[in-house]
Amino acid sequence: MKWPLSKKMETSLLTCVIHKGEKLTMYCLDHSQLCCSKCVELNHRLCLQVTPLPQAARGKSTNFKNLPVRTENTLLLMKQCQAYQEDKMMSLKVSYKEHERLIVDGLRVNIVSYLRQCETSTVKTTHEHMQYPISEMREEIKYLLADFEKSTIKEKKEELNLKQAPIKVVRNSCIRLHYELFHLHVAIPKVLGKPELFFIASKKCLENIQQSDIFIKENLPNHVFTVNGKSVHNVKMPSDSKTCQITAVCALPNGQVLVADKANFKVKLLNQQYRVVSHLDFRDGLIQDMCLITPTEVAVAMSNYEVQFITVSQSQLAKGRKLKLQHYCTGIAHNQGDLYICSGTALYKLTLSGKLVCRLYEDSSADLTGEHQH
Numbered sequence: 356m357k358w359p360l361s362k363k364m365e366t367s368l369l370t371c372v373i374h375k376g377e378k379l380t381m382y383c384l385d386h387s388q389l390c391c392s393k394c395v396e397l398n399h400r401l402c403l404q405v406t407p408l409p410q411a412a413r414g415k416s417t418n419f420k421n422l423p424v425r426t427e428n429t430l431l432l433m434k435q436c437q438a439y440q441e442d443k444m445m446s447l448k449v450s451y452k453e454h455e456r457l458i459v460d461g462l463r464v465n466i467v468s469y470l471r472q473c474e475t476s477t478v479k480t481t482h483e484h485m486q487y488p489i490s491e492m493r494e495e496i497k498y499l500l501a502d503f504e505k506s507t508i509k510e511k512k513e514e515l516n517l518k519q520a521p522i523k524v525v526r527n528s529c530i531r532l533h534y535e536l537f538h539l540h541v542a543i544p545k546v547l548g549k550p551e552l553f554f555i556a557s558k559k560c561l562e563n564i565q566q567s568d569i570f571i572k573e574n575l576p577n578h579v580f581t582v583n584g585k586s587v588h589n590v591k592m593p594s595d596s597k598t599c600q601i602t603a604v605c606a607l608p609n610g611q612v613l614v615a616d617k618a619n620f621k622v623k624l625l626n627q628q629y630r631v632v633s634h635l636d637f638r639d640g641l642i643q644d645m646c647l648i649t650p651t652e653v654a655v656a657m658s659n660y661e662v663q664f665i666t667v668s669q670s671q672l673a674k675g676r677k678l679k680l681q682h683y684c685t686g687i688a689h690n691q692g693d694l695y696i697c698s699g700t701a702l703y704k705l706t707l708s709g710k711l712v713c714r715l716y717e718d719s720s721a722d723l724t725g726e727h728q729h
Contacts, residue, residue, distance in 0.1 A: 382411035412554035437529035450608035588629035603645035678709035
């Protein structure tokens with residue numbers, strides 16, 4: 356059953372988008388624009404082809420032929436644009452959270468260092484002599500914590516909000532444009548038997564699509580990555596016996612980079628200057644792939660049917676838990692709490708604890724039909 360057009364939607368269709376409260380009565384062929392009486396008076400007085408809406412609606416409207424398809428495509432792109440903006444905001448948030456964690460770690464080191472100094476200075480002193488250093492120590496710690504909370508964290512949050520603000524504006528515009536276009540898309544089939552309303556709804560839909568197309572072009576890249584520059588760095592270590600074979604790269608929010616060197620059985624951590632500052636050896640199997648799980652954890656896919664988790668803390672790498680698989684592993688990816696693992700002939704979805712959720716795809720017609728490609 357097709358629900359009829361609501362009175363609210365009908366009123367909205369008949370209302371001029373420029374002069375709120377004014378009813379649409381005319382159509383300017385010169386500008387292909389719906390007009391109210393104020394539009395005609397202010398902007399279309401010199402136009403030669405301004406006709407009443409009923410007359411315009413009776414004319415041929417061949418430009419509406421592919422309107423449903425165009426509308427659906429634009430709605431899809433608008434959703435992609437919204438998701439892109441939300442991903443940008445989340446990426447900023449994750450980056451700042453990691454930076455905040457590093458600040459906390461630094462503060463903790465300072466406090467521990469200060470406590471040790473106080474401890475050393477009070478050794479072999481009487482109880483009376485210890486009272487002053489202890490009270491002084493407490494005041495110093497309070498000062499450190501207060502300074503940290505008031506200045507550093509607050510400053511970083513304000514900085515994050517400032518960077519997210521323009522992205523939020525774009526995201527909200529995506530939501531608004533999608534909402535408006537979607538309701539027009541829904542309304543058009545309901546007014547097929549009403550030529551004037553159909554004409555208005557279709558013209559408004561076209562105008563919205565044109566506006567959305569411009570907006571999408573300005574705010575949604577038509578490719579995944581934008582290359583801003585290129586630089587070459589040597590990540591070979593003195594202990595490497597072979598030429599590096601980088602099979603995977605993970606960029607951390609703090610600017611550090613993890614690279615998987617398959618030929619030398621190593622995962623290497625690079626600092627912001629792309630120098631190796633830490634590494635882990637993997638002699639049990641070949642490193643096939645690697646993906647980011649959290650800002651400080653990655654999962655490494657191994658040729659020995661294992662997934663090895665690695666944590667990054669204070670520029671040092673440490674091996675964590677392992678997942679033992681029942682199949683070969685050529686590629687790995689993480690999305691919203693799930694792992695996606697290629698076996699060479701199939702794609703599996705698993706939880707982070709290693710539980711198999713499902714097999715998404717399989718083609719066993721050859722050895723490597725589902726091989727992960729970099």
